[in-house]
Amino acid sequence: MPRLLCLVVSAVLTIALAPPAAAQPDGVMTVTLVRHGESEANVAGIVATAVPGPPLTALGEQQAKAAGVLHSDPVPDAVFASPLLRTRQTAQYLADEVGEPVQIQDGLREVEGGEFEGLPVDRAVGYLDAVQAWTRGDRTARIPGSIDGDELDERFDAALGAIRSGGYTKPVVYSHGGAIVAWTLMNVHNPPVEITGLDNTGYVVVRGNPTTGWTLVDWVDRP
Template sequence: MRLLLVRHGETPSNVDHLLDTAVPGPGLTPLGEAQAAALPEALAGEHIDALYVSTLLRTRLTAAPLAAARGLEPIVRDGIREVSAGDLEMLPGESAAGREYMHTIFAWAAGDTTRRIPGGESGEAALARYDAVVAEAAAGGAGTVAMVSHGAAIRLWTAARAHNVDVAFAAARPLQNTGVIVLEGTPADGWKTISWQGAAVEPAGQPGPTGEPLDTAR
């Protein structure tokens, strides 16, 4: 299966750098709406068989132009929502709270999944719910599936599940609004990252660090 993990468009909380993870969450800014409107053209080369969104409003708004262009009915699943910030909700993402949030998420990706964000979920729970939605999509037999999800959740799942992307790679490359990570594989056989925001990614076993982009001019 080909899996397109798409971050939602810009929100007011993104502009203010806030840890905003609760349902239903904010809508899109005017820029976010423009980013969503550009998605059908950005993904014109992909034959998308199924389109998933999270339970947060921003993913449904981001997916709407793509759904209309392709005649797809978005499938809403809680499992691909953002990682809960718990007690850190609505604190500045560039503060100590934001650093704790991301450090915990990347510790999960490295295998320490029992750690918790204060008042939030464990890595085991976060990865299990995301895995379940990916498994559902794969079981449906679709060739290509797009999932409009969230930056931290996408980077967590990709670093934890793709054999050619490690934590250092994912931690060093924030996912921009409507940025896309393309993977191929299956839940049984594992996943390989094909591209990260348009930059091709080496397969495992090639020279250089894990997940080194082939386009080093990025």
């Protein structure tokens, strides 16, 4: 998804690093949510949310490789991705680094474009307006022909719940700018306060679980 769609907030935060997985209470996860590398849709500046979607560009492949190295230390206990091609391609580099398979979770997919699918970003105002409304607390705002904020939150929560049920405590999860940003701002107890952006392979780290809630640990818009 183009940078304009990534509606990210960040702030000057004093954030503690996640403790080792063994030191975490039962049921608590430290989840690293990574945006995919540059895709052909990013370059074209269009809304492309349908599966399988466009692939990574050559630059996107380079970004994905660098992200794979970055997130391989400490070694995650699982690698997950949305069903879209660009996230699966990005995740594969980390999977190869740590010797884990890429596991697909449908609930991690991008916010569907609805009536704006395939249109230039500058003509997708209704899409942007709805996602921005979710981050301000109005989860009932619906993208024409698509979902509202409650539906996004429910399916993303379900995906993280399934990951937790698998016994994973430090997964790396590859998703999309709009989905990561909207879900994070709707769920963390300590949301940041200044709007910037989440670039390709930028990432967010949260700690907690779907039952007790989430705390923002780190937000890196440009790794």
